[in-house]
Amino acid sequence: MGRKGMIGILVCCFFVLISFPAGVLAEKPASLSIALLGDLTGPYASVVGPMAPGAEDAVQYVNEELGGIDGVKLKLHVRDCTGKAALGLQQYAELIGSTPKPLFFGVPHTPTAEALREKIIRDDVIGFFPGSVPDLYPQGNSYSFYALYAEQSAVFIRWLRANWKEKRNPRVAIITWDQAYGRAMLTPEFFDYCKKMKVDIVAQELFGVRDLDLTTHMVRIRSKNPDWVIANNTGSGPLAILRAAKELGMKIKFANNVGGDWGTIRLDPELFEDSISVMHMASFDNTDHPGIKKVFSYLKKNKRGIKEQTAFYVLGWQYVLMIHKTVSDAVAKVGWDKLNTAAIKSEMNNLTNWEPLDGVVKITYTDKVRHSHWLRIYKIKGGKLVPPGGKLGGSEFVEAPDLTPLKFR
Amino acid sequence: MWRPCGTFDDTYEKDISIVRTPAQWSITVAGLAVLAVLPLFASGYFMTTVNLIAISIISAQGLGILTGLTGQISLGQGAFMGVGAYTLMMLMNYLGFSFWLALPCAMVSAGIIGLIFGLPSLRIKGFYLAMATLSAQFIIPWVITNVRPDLTGGTSTINIQYPSLFGLDLSKQSSMYYVIIFFTIAILYLTRNLARSKIGRAFVAIRDNDLAAEIMGLEVFRYKLLSFTICSMYAGLAGSLWVLWVGAVNVDSFTLHESIWFLGMIIVGGLGSIPGVCFGVIFIRVLELFVQQISPPIAALFPDAIGAAIKSGLSPFTFGLVILLFLIYEPRGLAHRWEIVKHFYRRWPFSY
Amino acid sequence: MLTMQFLVTGILTGGIYALVAVSIVLIYKATRIFNFAVGEMLALGGYFCYSFVVWGGLPLWISLPGALVMAVIVGALVERLVLRPLLSQPLLTIIMATLALSVLLKGIMLMVWTGYDVGFPKNLLPGKTVLVGMIAMSHELLWAFGITLVAFAGLAYFFMKTRTGLKMRGVSEDHELSMACGVNIVTIFAVTWMLAAVMGTLAGFLMGYRLALAPSYTPLLALKAFPAVIFGGLESIPGALIGGLLIGVIEGLVGGLIDPNLGEVSAYILLLLVLIFKPEGLFGLKRIERV
Structure with missing residues (x-):
């Protein structure tokens, strides 16, 4: 190749690179862009990964069965930040610069979500983030997938107290991952709540993702003699905890938050027998549920594997259905030409006891509270998630105690 | 310090200057100008x-x-x-x-x-x-x-x-x-x-x-x-x-x-070379983005199961493969290749 | 009593670290290359074993040797396709190549086994927790420790008694001299990589069986082995065993008695001290260049 050819190519490359045009929302757009930007193949993959197929299937459902939003089809952009906030930030910049810019960003990766919190306010879009306080408060443009992690644990604490028969206080030990997600449950409000419910937190241990043996931690917990161990963990974490407990011959019961979903339990169902999981959704094992049936029909239709059948798959659905609902309502009120983030936000803040798909999930957001309080508590029996029974242990959604930090209420 | 033949330093200032020839000056000024106006476009x-x-x-x-x-x-x-x-x-x-x-x-x-x-x-x-x-x-x-x-x-x-x-x-x-x-x-x-x-x-x-x-x-x-x-x-x-x-x-x-x-x-x-380090950074950072971009369209060409596998694994696979091939064929780094290209232009059309 | 428990658990866990450490040491000793892909290679080995057990439905006594055979193939391929074209290139370039290899292998794992966690079926290794007084010893860790000891005994036999082993020792002493003596050092490099892959596979299987396998965190086990390698000395195989056990014990004792959070970092603090005061490691050769 000659010198001129090379220079020509370089010049072309330069112009292609710098010419990413910006644009505005048309009157009735051809399609509505939404984004999903998360850790799909990195450290959180086994939990978060299924959210992408879930959102894809839900977009298919909305576009084909519900006819889009007032005839406008949804268009989903998925980006995988592989667990790196820096890459997530670049991908966010890419998506926000595309035309039309996505109005919603689902970000199932805590560090990226925390870095994006301020940016989505400035860029006037809406974020759908994990349930840790720094992601959501002070109230901005971000909404949580589910209740705060501390509230999920609190639902368990309340259930434990309600069904406690002995005179002494129940003794609970905490063991969780030493990173943003694992630590998200350790808020001062949670400890205050335990004190209020007269549940004693007797031990608190942190462990690393690559610790393959937790005997040391569990021996330390054993010396405090707790009745229950609670965690905010997923995947190999709960497995390591329970295995160490079993080896030490500890008669201890285990409770987990949304991380204790099907993906985790399938690793070793026997080990999880009689554990408690607090979830934000109806159980996949309740196959008579009409909403779960719908979800299953799509799992089957798109040939998803058993590994996609997890809580985050349903979160993908929840995300897309929430967009369908709020944007439809906003359009009905103000019309396409005046549709903006403020209008959608006001619809979001008015979601009250909204139950898509006949109650697979239940959502309430308000102007003040940007995470939904509705949770369900499950016990694991034979690898299935079933209601645990007892007081507050039915098969209905229960409202979690409000553990929003005081300064944000 | 190496320079093209025919360029002589007749003062000490010239001898210690970083930007030497008129061509280098014009490239430097043009480069800085491009960098200055880049955000506008x-x-x-x-x-x-x-x-x-x-x-x-x-x-x-x-x-x-x-x-x-x-x-x-x-x-x-x-x-x-x-x-x-x-x-x-x-x-x-x-x-x-x-x-x-x-x-x-x-x-x-x-x-x-x-x-x-x-x-x-x-x-x-x-x-x-x-x-x-x-x-x-x-x-x-x-x-x-x-x-x-x-x-x-x-x-x-x-x-x-x-x-x-x-x-x-x-x-x-x-x-x-x-x-x-x-x-x-x-x-x-x-x-x-x-x-x-x-x-x-x-x-x-x-x-x-x-x-x-x-x-x-x-x-x-x-x-x-x-x-x-x-x-x-x-x-x-x-x-x-x-x-x-x-x-x-x-x-x-x-x-x-x-x-x-x-x-x-x-x-x-390329170790020990200042432009080499810059090339290396640009190469890896751009490659990082590039492999993220290519995997979804390539995955779409394949049927469900294979496509899903490709979507998740193709980015790191390509990233590793490109660097590996690069190292095998250019073990001395981008700076070395840059020298070769420079020589090619200086001697063009008399290549050897 | 508790201290004893921490000590015992530490030693048993240290066995797995030692396997990873020896995988690094073998390669370093023969080729002066620090293999950054060791984590991914061990995870790959674990996945091979998983596939034989779960997809193939084979019993462990076929699956594990099967996985080891696969590991040998992988080791040979890596040597042939990656390392051999780079022979006689600068050392840092080759180290960089192992880094690129680690990303490549991760991609392969994501494609074949997806990014989701997978677990081995239970009761592959028979037995149950052994209780000595109050000290619990999990049968999995006991098995792991046993496998480690057998592997090290095998290595010792290999290096002491077999011709190839002797050649390998010669090559690690001096490349040129060995070549002059008629040793085909390219073959020796290939054998080294195969052996390292086998050791890694054992560790990968034990790690996977103990916890679960995932392309994201299984390779991180290698980070536990780095200080073990330096403690023992980069060139000493018995050093790798003792270094591994030592790291396990430090983690167990510091973690148990002070704060579990300190476990891993304490190993690195100690590593720093060792490097300042006894730079050749506890068992390394004195001939390493010092300043």
């Missing part, structure tokens, strides 16, 4: 990437001095960036320093920490030294998350107030670009001069043969520590600019993975 995405590349170049130049010039391997560059970033954040958020005042402090603190982790170089070199710096990559994040989580935020993210400069709000990628690119050019200029100064020559002497260097009267240990300090001060500057770039600081950004890849960037670029 480019999209936010492009600017975000340019900023990340510029920040990485600063950090990689530091490592280039340590590894390329002085011959000491460091696996702690990411952690030293973290030191700079957290120093900056804490000075700004708790002591009310302005960004501009906190920036040199962050550089100094990173420099001191780097000096401490460079101390083992008194007795060891090669891979044992790499492991000593690797320990920085574990000890520093541990200190950040566990010692004073009330100040550092533990594992969660802490935001900073975006600074402003002469009334220009630096919260936008296109405006913070000017700050970042200013520091990058300054660092390049500084590194260029450092490399050909007494200090730089001492570094090279130590790299080539430390015994000989000592016999010639160099205080080897002092220069090694100096190299470590300069390297981590660069990292501190890069870390501070990183905080500006993200608008927040999180310990997750300064992982071992980052540190190892900084080493990777300078090796791909």
Whole structure:
């Protein structure tokens, strides 16, 4: 190749690179862009990964069965930040610069979500983030997938107290991952709540993702003699905890938050027998549920594997259905030409006891509270998630105690 | 210093100048002009990437001095960036320093920490030294998350107030670009001069043969520590600019993975070459984005199951493969290839 | 009593670290290359074993040797396709190549086994927790420790008694001299990589069986082995065993008695001290260049 050819190519490359045009929302757009930007193949993959197929299937459902939003089809952009906030930030910049810019960003990766919190306010879009306080408060443009992690644990604490028969206080030990997600449950409000419910937190241990043996931690917990161990963990974490407990011959019961979903339990169902999981959704094992049936029909239709059948798959659905609902309502009120983030936000803040798909999930957001309080508590029996029974242990959604930090209420 | 034939230095000023020929001058001026007007045309995405590349170049130049010039391997560059970033954040958020005042402090603190982790170089070199710096990559994040989580935020993210400069709000990628690119050019200029100064020559002497260097009267240990300090001060500057770039600081950004890849960037670029380091950074950062872009369309060509597999695995696969092939076919790095291209143009059409 | 428990657990866990450490040491000793892909290679080995057990439905006594055979193939391929074209290139370039290899292998794992966690079926290794007084010893860790000891005994036999082993020792002493003596050092490099892959596979299987396998965190086990390698000395195989056990014990004792959070970082702090005061490691050769 000659010198001129090379220079020509370089010049072309330069112009292609710098010419990413910006644009505005048309009157009735051809399609509505939404984004999903998360850790799909990195450290959180086994939990978060299924959210992408879930959102894809839900977009298919909305576009084909519900006819889009007032005839406008949804268009989903998925980006995988592989667990790196820096890459997530670049991908966010890419998506926000595309035309039309996505109005919603689902970000199932805590560090990226925390870095994006301020940016989505400035860029006037809406974020759908994990349930840790720094992601959501002070109230901005971000909404949580589910209740705060501390509230999920609190639902368990309340259930434990309600069904406690002995005179002494129940003794609970905490063991969780030493990173943003694992630590998200350790808020001062949670400890205050335990004190209020007269549940004693007797031990608190942190462990690393690559610790393959937790005997040391569990021996330390054993010396405090707790009745229950609670965690905010997923995947190999709960497995390591329970295995160490079993080896030490500890008669201890285990409770987990949304991380204790099907993906985790399938690793070793026997080990999880009689554990408690607090979830934000109806159980996949309740196959008579009409909403779960719908979800299953799509799992089957798109040939998803058993590994996609997890809580985050349903979160993908929840995300897309929430967009369908709020944007439809906003359009009905103000019309396409005046549709903006403020209008959608006001619809979001008015979601009250909204139950898509006949109650697979239940959502309430308000102007003040940007995470939904509705949770369900499950016990694991034979690898299935079933209601645990007892007081507050039915098969209905229960409202979690409000553990929003005081300064944000 | 090499130059095309027919160019003679008839004054000392010409002999020590960096930009020599009229052609170099025009390229430099044109390059600076393009850099100056870039934000007016480019999209936010492009600017975000340019900023990340510029920040990485600063950090990689530091490592280039340590590894390329002085011959000491460091696996702690990411952690030293973290030191700079957290120093900056804490000075700004708790002591009310302005960004501009906190920036040199962050550089100094990173420099001191780097000096401490460079101390083992008194007795060891090669891979044992790499492991000593690797320990920085574990000890520093541990200190950040566990010692004073009330100040550092533990594992969660802490935001900073975006600074402003002469009334220009630096919260936008296109405006913070000017700050970042200013520091990058300054660092390049500084590194260029450092490399050909007494200090730089001492570094090279130590790299080539430390015994000989000592016999010639160099205080080897002092220069090694100096190299470590300069390297981590660069990292501190890069870390501070990183905080500006993200608008927040999180310990997750300064992982071992980052540190190892900084080493990777300078090796791909070509050890001991300043443009090489820049090429290496650009190559790896762009490749990182590129492989993320190509996998969904390629996956769409395949049926369900294979497509899903390709979607998840193709990006790292391609990334690894491209670098591997590159190393096999160009083991001396991009800088070497750049020399070849330059020679090709100088001699064109008389190639050989 | 508790201290004893921490000590015992530490030693048993240290066995797995030792396997990873020896995988690094073998390669370093023969070729002066620090293999950054060791984590991914061990995870790959674990996945091979998983596939034989779960997809193939084979019993462990076929699956594990099967996985080891696969590991040998992988080791040979890596040497042939990656390392051999780079022979006589600068050392840092080759180290960089192992880094690129680690990303490549991760991609392969994501494609074949997806990013989701997978677990081995239970009761592959028979037995149950052994209780000595109050000290619990999990049968999995006991098995792991046993496998480690057998592997090290095998290595010792290999290096002491077999011709190839002797050649390998010669090559690690001096490349040129060995070549002059008629040793085909390229073959020796290939054998080294195969052996390292086998050791890694054992560790990967034990790690996977103990916890679960995922392309994201299984390779991180290698980070535990880095200080072990330096403690023992980069060139010493018995050093790798003792270094591994030592790291396990430090983690167990510091973690148990002071704060579990300190476990891992304490190993690195100690590593730094060792490097300053006894730079050749506890068992390394004195001939490493010192300043």
